[in-house]
Amino acid sequence: MSIAADSAGVARPARVLAFWLALLLVPLLFVYGVHRAHRVLPARDVVEVREAMFSTQARRAGRFESRTIPERVALPHDWRWRHAQTEHAEYRIALDFRVAPNRLWGIFIPRHSMASSVYVNGQLSQGRRHDPPIDRLWHRPQLISVSNGLLRRGSNEIAVIVTSDPPGAGMLRELYVGPMESLAPYQRFHELLLVGAPLTITVLMLAMGVFIGTLWCLRRRESVYGWFAAAVLAWAVHSLNVLVVAIPVPSWLWEAVRFVSLGWVVILTTFFVHRLLGETHWRIERALLAVGAAGTVALLPVAALARDAFEWLAPNVWYTTVILIGAYASWRMIRSFVLRPGAEVGLLLISGATMLACGLHDWLVITGRLPRWDGYFIHYSALPVILVFGLVMLRRFVVALRSAESANLELEQRVAAKQRELLESHERMRGLEHQRLLADERSRIMRDMHDGVGGQMVSTLSQIEAGGATLGDVADSMRAALEDLRLMIDSLDPEIDNVPTALRLLRNRAEPRLRRAGVTLGWEVEDVEGLKLLGPEATLNLLRIVQEAFNNALRHSGADRLTLRVRQQHEPGGSRLTIEIADNGRGMPARPPEGRGVRNMHTRAAALGAQLQLTSGEHGTCIRLLLTVI
Amino acid sequence: MADSAAVRVLIVEDDMPTRMRLEGIVGARGELELVGGVGTLAQGLEALRRCAPDVLLVDLGLPDGSGLELIRAIARQDLRTEAMVITVFDDEAHVVAAIEAGATGYLLKDGAAQDVGDCIIQLMRGGSPISSSIARHILRQVRTSPQPVAAADATVSLTPREAEVLKLVAKGMGYGEIAPLLGMSVHTVTSHVKHIYRKLSVRSRGEAVFEAVQRGLIRIEHRG
Numbered sequence: 001m002s003i004a005a006d007s008a009g010v011a012r013p014a015r016v017l018a019f020w021l022a023l024l025l026v027p028l029l030f031v032y033g034v035h036r037a038h039r040v041l042p043a044r045d046v047v048e049v050r051e052a053m054f055s056t057q058a059r060r061a062g063r064f065e066s067r068t069i070p071e072r073v074a075l076p077h078d079w080r081w082r083h084a085q086t087e088h089a090e091y092r093i094a095l096d097f098r099v100a101p102n103r104l105w106g107i108f109i110p111r112h113s114m115a116s117s118v119y120v121n122g123q124l125s126q127g128r129r130h131d132p133p134i135d136r137l138w139h140r141p142q143l144i145s146v147s148n149g150l151l152r153r154g155s156n157e158i159a160v161i162v163t164s165d166p167p168g169a170g171m172l173r174e175l176y177v178g179p180m181e182s183l184a185p186y187q188r189f190h191e192l193l194l195v196g197a198p199l200t201i202t203v204l205m206l207a208m209g210v211f212i213g214t215l216w217c218l219r220r221r222e223s224v225y226g227w228f229a230a231a232v233l234a235w236a237v238h239s240l241n242v243l244v245v246a247i248p249v250p251s252w253l254w255e256a257v258r259f260v261s262l263g264w265v266v267i268l269t270t271f272f273v274h275r276l277l278g279e280t281h282w283r284i285e286r287a288l289l290a291v292g293a294a295g296t297v298a299l300l301p302v303a304a305l306a307r308d309a310f311e312w313l314a315p316n317v318w319y320t321t322v323i324l325i326g327a328y329a330s331w332r333m334i335r336s337f338v339l340r341p342g343a344e345v346g347l348l349l350i351s352g353a354t355m356l357a358c359g360l361h362d363w364l365v366i367t368g369r370l371p372r373w374d375g376y377f378i379h380y381s382a383l384p385v386i387l388v389f390g391l392v393m394l395r396r397f398v399v400a401l402r403s404a405e406s407a408n409l410e411l412e413q414r415v416a417a418k419q420r421e422l423l424e425s426h427e428r429m430r431g432l433e434h435q436r437l438l439a440d441e442r443s444r445i446m447r448d449m450h451d452g453v454g455g456q457m458v459s460t461l462s463q464i465e466a467g468g469a470t471l472g473d474v475a476d477s478m479r480a481a482l483e484d485l486r487l488m489i490d491s492l493d494p495e496i497d498n499v500p501t502a503l504r505l506l507r508n509r510a511e512p513r514l515r516r517a518g519v520t521l522g523w524e525v526e527d528v529e530g531l532k533l534l535g536p537e538a539t540l541n542l543l544r545i546v547q548e549a550f551n552n553a554l555r556h557s558g559a560d561r562l563t564l565r566v567r568q569q570h571e572p573g574g575s576r577l578t579i580e581i582a583d584n585g586r587g588m589p590a591r592p593p594e595g596r597g598v599r600n601m602h603t604r605a606a607a608l609g610a611q612l613q614l615t616s617g618e619h620g621t622c623i624r625l626l627l628t629v630i
Numbered sequence: 631m632a633d634s635a636a637v638r639v640l641i642v643e644d645d646m647p648t649r650m651r652l653e654g655i656v657g658a659r660g661e662l663e664l665v666g667g668v669g670t671l672a673q674g675l676e677a678l679r680r681c682a683p684d685v686l687l688v689d690l691g692l693p694d695g696s697g698l699e700l701i702r703a704i705a706r707q708d709l710r711t712e713a714m715v716i717t718v719f720d721d722e723a724h725v726v727a728a729i730e731a732g733a734t735g736y737l738l739k740d741g742a743a744q745d746v747g748d749c750i751i752q753l754m755r756g757g758s759p760i761s762s763s764i765a766r767h768i769l770r771q772v773r774t775s776p777q778p779v780a781a782a783d784a785t786v787s788l789t790p791r792e793a794e795v796l797k798l799v800a801k802g803m804g805y806g807e808i809a810p811l812l813g814m815s816v817h818t819v820t821s822h823v824k825h826i827y828r829k830l831s832v833r834s835r836g837e838a839v840f841e842a843v844q845r846g847l848i849r850i851e852h853r854g
Contacts (some may be wrong), residue, residue: 482718482740489721495766495800504802505762511804514746 044177557585757820
C-alpha cells in the first residue's frame, strides 16, 4: 500500500484550495473546540469561587501542618512554579449565605491535581488518600455533595486539601457551590469530556490497531500496516496517563513512560508516513530510532534520580524534539500532497496536522506558556486520525472489491470470448469434417458404382457388341446390376449395422430367384445381434461376397440346396465370426478358372479384414469367411 | 374375358416397356382384369374417375406431374381403389411418400411376373408388402413422435402388435418368419402392415373433415 500508487481522483484547483483551507482551519477549530468544551461550566444558581487562602502543608504522622502563612490567591491556581517541591496545600474558602441552603447542595471541582479532600465547616465531606500511592485524579472532575444543614446562614468555610505526586504538580481550578441539580449536568459533561471521550477514543484506536495489525500479520509485505499498528500500541500506552487512577508503578516511572511513549507514537507514525507515501529515508529513520532510543534510555534514570532535571528536560528537550519530528512528518505529507494531490494523503494530512496542533497546544501547556486548566489535548487528536484512517481503509477495501469485480468481469468476458472462439472453430471443424465425410462417402459410392453396376454394364455391353450374348444373358446381367444397386442402397442405411440384419436383407432379395431356380436356402444364422459391422463399406463388402457366392452356386454348381451359416465364437480380445455358404452341388473343377467372381471375393474379404476360405469336393463347395469383430 | 370377381387393375406408367410388361402380367392372370394402361397423370385421373378400378398401379414420376396426385385423388373421390406405387427400389423415400398419400402397397418394376401378380392379389385380400427399410423409417417416425397432446393431433399410434411386426421386419425378417414368432398367420401379419399404412396416410392427409371421421375408426392406443 502506498499513496503514490493510487493518487485518487483528479486534483481540481477548487478542491486543492479547499484542502489548504481545511488544513489550516480544521486543526485550529479542533483545538478551539476542545478548549471551549473545557469551559462549559455552571453559571446559574451557583456560587462561583474565584479566590481562596492558600497555604502549603506538611504531613506528619497523618496530620497536616501549615508550612506557609495563608495568602490570598485567585482560582484557578497552579503551584507548579512557585512551590515546585510542595506535595500538599490547603485552600480555604469563605462563603457567606444570607439564607441557609434548604436543598441538597454540592461542590463541583472541574479539575484539580492530583487528589483532594474537602472539608465543609470543619467536617469532612470527601476524603482521599494523602499518603503514597496518591490517586491520579487530575483527569477526573469532582462533585461533592454536602450534607443537609451543614451549610449555614452567615459565614461558612470550605477547606480543600490538595496533594500532588509528583510534588509541584498541584493545581486547583475554580469551584462551583450550589444545588446538586444545578451542578450534576456539568459533572456529567466533564466526566464525558475527561474520561468517556479519551476512553472511547483509545478503545477505538486499539481496535483499529488490532485490526490493522492482524492485516499486517496476513500481509507482511505491506509494512505500512505494521508501523501503523505499532504507533497505535504506543498511543494506547500513552493514553493510560489519563485513564489510570491507581498507578502500579512509582510516579517518576509513570511520568517517564508518559513522555517516552508519546515520543514513540510520533516516531512510529513517521515511519508509517514514509511507507504510506512510498518513500524511503533510511538515514532519517535510523536517526529517529537513535533519538527514540537515546530519549528512552536517558529519561528513565533522570526521572528516577534527578527530578528537577527531568522536569526541565522532558518538556523542553524531549517534548520539543517530539513536536519537531511530528512537524517533519507533516512536512513530508505536505510535500507529497503538493507533488501528487490525492484525497487519501490530503485527509491523512489534515488529521496529522490536527494532531500536531494539539501537540503544540500541549507543548505550550507543558512548558508553562499556557495554563494547565484545560489539561492536554493530544488525547482527543486521535479522533480525526481514527475517522480518516477508517475512511481510507474502507475506501481501499471498496476499491479492492471493485477491481476484483472488474477483474472478474474481464475474466468472464475473456472466457466467454474464448468459448465463442472455440465454438466457432469447433463448428468450422465440424463443417470440414462433414465435408470430408461427404467427400469420402461420395468417393465410396463412385467406387462401388465402378466395381458393381458400372463394371457389369460394360461387360454386358462388350458381350452384346461381340454378338456372343443371348437375350437371357443380358437379362441376367441387368438383374445382377439391379441387385447390386439394391445392395448399395441397403448398405447406406445406418441402421443396418449388424451381420444378421444385413444377411436377412440379402436373403429377402435372393429368395424369389432361388425359389424359381428350384434351390432351397437353409438358414442357420445364430442370433448375433450385438455384432456391429464397421459401417456401410464393410456391410456392402460382406453382402457382395455372399451375393457372389449365391450367384456362383446358382450358375455353376447345379445344387438344389444352399445353406448359409453364421457362428460366433467368443475369444479374448474380440469375437470370431464365421460366415459359411455351402452348396450340395458338384464342386469346382480341380483347377478352377480364377474368374472375376472369385478374385472379387478375395479382394472384398481383404477390405473387410476377413479371411476367405474356399473348399470344394464332390459333396459341393463351401465358401467360409472368417471375421474378427471387437 | 375376366369373370365378375376379377380384380380390376388400372396401370399408370409412362415408361412404355415397363407398362407393357405389367399389362402383360396382369392380363395373363385370370384373377386380374386390366381396365386400362395410361402414361400421364391427366389420363390417369380421367381413367380413375371413369373406371373406378379395384387396384391402381402408379408410377410416381409421370411427365405431367406426380403420381402422388393420383393416389390422393382416390381419397378425394371417395373411391375404394387400392393404390400400389411402382418403384425401382423399395427404399423409403419413394414408397413412404406414396403410403402417406394413401397407397397401401408397392411393386418392384423388375419383380418376377409371379411375384407381381401375387402381390396385387394379396393386397386385395387385405395384406400389404413391406420392406425392411420402410419398416425402419416408420419406426423412427413413431419413436420420435410425441404423445398425442390433443385429439386434433393425429400422431401415428401403433398397437404393441403392430410395433412388434415392424420391429421384426426392420430386422430383415420376412412374413413367413414373423408369423410363427408372433403366433399369428401370415395373413394377419400382412393386414397389420396394411393398418399401419392406413394410419400413416390418415396422419399425413390434409383434409381435416376426412381426418376427423377416420380418426375415430383407426385411433389405437400408443404404447412404447
